[in-house]
Amino acid sequence: MKDAIKIVTIGGGSSYTPELMEGFIKRYKEMPIKEIWLVDIEAGKEKLEIVGALAQRMWDATNYGVKVYTTLNRQEALKDADFVTTQFRVGLLDARIKDERIPLSYGMLGQETNGAGGIFKAFRTIPVMKEIVEDMKKLCPDAWLINFTNPSGMITEAVIKHFGWKKCIGLCNVPVHAMMDEPKLIHKELADLTYQFAGLNHFHWHKVFDKDGNDLTDELIEHINDRDAGTPVNIFEEPYNIQLLHSMHTVPCSYHRYYYMQKEMLEHSLDDFAHNGTRAEQVKRTEHELFDLYKNPDLHEKPAQLAKRGGAYYSDAACECINAIYNNKNTHMIVSTENKGAISCLDDDSIVEISCLISAQGARPLAWGKMPSSMKGSLQLMKAMEECVIEAAITGDYGKALEAFNINPVVENGRNSINVLNELLVAHEKYLPQFKTTIEKLKEKNIYPKDKVVVDLLNAGH
Structure with missing residues (x-):
């Protein structure tokens, strides 16, 4: 076991980095970190310098050096x-x-990790992850890659299954939100409960048991529409159909609202878009406020306002995952990892989001058991969609991209689907070299985004 750990964070200029530092500081006595490297790109240089200075102040306020x-x-x-x-x-x-405005302008869901927007985030990210893995193979071949870049499940599958980096674990804050907020709904403490999760990233279900093994899932379902029931701030809390959840005897993750109450969630998204702009535009304003705070030379701790960002607990989960690996702790966490038979209706090498024990060997998934037909069917559909997305992201195959759009439940089929796909391809041309030939053909046909804000971003070189 090394007694001088080196940690590298790619995307170090992120507004989440102070939470990451807080998590490492909290665990320093278990993990003797020597140095932390924050990496970003030229466009993020200013934010990197601001966050890096705050991160150093946070460590300087300790005795850890x-x-x-x-x-x-x-x-x-x-x-x-x-x-x-x-x-x-x-x-x-x-x-x-762009991911949010273009679909919304056609009356379709515009969301960061679901639907058309989530597909395009994967298209832009997977090729960059391939470059990172290639660098790691040469420069740090024994390192663990802890990914919480979204869409986390698809990114993790590309890394493990297609790029061959087995020492990779994907993280998400949604299960953490559930476990932090739900126990109080049934007058329990988290320490008194055992959670069991299974599914895909942003498409999982869970059950809960007490210390004696009694199943409390149905009791929890009765309160799942209460206020502060574990829904991240970026998801509208449209009430679930309680009868449906009792029939399934599981609690769905917050993102299932986009599938179970598709019409209502779309109506809210369109109304919010008309009055407040997209979630991305709101987050941009929040980030501006955060970085103004981060510039304060007297600030040496994570500000409370970071909780408004929507990704609370992501970074702390990463710290705990690293701690569990480093100290061989066999900690129960919900992560994206190889299925290995834990969910019987999916391939063994599929990446799933599931309850695991995290140790020096990585993530060991805990078997869920047989899924009822309704859950099995939707799960297999979403996994098929993910596989099409990953193949398209790697190859630049327009047909595979179209297949992914066609089977994604929140992407409207028909002419609008084609329009959204084509406009997103052109809008993201700078970050989609694998689709270069297709994009050139679309531009020859004079296909360009029509949303004014997107046009302005493109004209400004963004």
């Missing part, structure tokens, strides 16, 4: 790393604005 380095040179940072965390967004928030 950890050095924080900032760099735009990924290869320099990765040399001999022990753990690499990824939290980047290709194209920054302006890309997310």
Whole structure:
């Protein structure tokens, strides 16, 4: 066991980085970190410098002597790393604005990780992850890659299944939100409960048991529409159909609202879009406020306002995952990893989001058992969609992209689907070299985005 850990964070200029530092500081006595490298790109240089200075102040306020380095040179940072965390967004928030505005302008769901927007986030991110893995193979071949870049499940599947980096675990804050907020609904403490999760990233279900093994899932379902029931701030809390959940005898994750109450969630999204702009535009304003706070030379802790960002607990989960690996703790966590038979209706090498024990060997998934038909059917459909997305992201195959759109439940089929696909391809041309030939043909046909905000972003070079 090394007694001087080197950690590299790619996307180090993210507003989430102070939470990451807080998590490492909290666990320092278990993990003797020597140095942390924050990596970003030229477009994120200013934010990287601001966050890097705050991160160093946070460590300087302790007695631990950890050095924080900032760099735009990924290869320099990765040399001999022990753990690499990824939290980047290709194209920054302006890309997310396009992901959300273009579908919404056609009356379809515009959301960061679901539907057309989530597919395009994967298209932009998977090729970059391939480059990162290639660098790691040369510079830190024994390092663990802890990914919480969205869409986390698809990114993790590409890394493990297609790029051959087995020492990779994907994380999400949604299960953490559930476990932090749900126990109080049934007058329990988390320490008194056992949670069991299974499914895909942003498409999982869970059950809960007490210390004696009694199943409390139905009791929890009765309160799942209560306020503060574990829904992240970025998801509208449309009430679930309680009878449906009792029939399934599971609690769905917050994102299932987009599938179970598709019409209502779309109506709310369109109304919010008309009055407040997209979630991405709202987040951009929140980020501006956060970085103004981060600039304060007297600030040396994570500000409370970070909770408004929508990704609370992501970074703390990454720290706990690293801690569990480093100290061989066999900690129960919900992560994206190889299925290995834990969900019987999916392939063994599929990446699933599931309850695992995390140790020095990585993630060991805990078997869920047989899924009822309704859950099995939707799960297999979503996995098929993910597989099409990953293949299209790697190959630039327009037909595979179209297949992914066609089977995604929240992407409207027909002419609008084609229009959204084509406009998103052109809008993201800068970050989609694998689709270069297709995009050139679309532009020859004079196919360009029509939304004014997107047009303005493109004219400004974003």
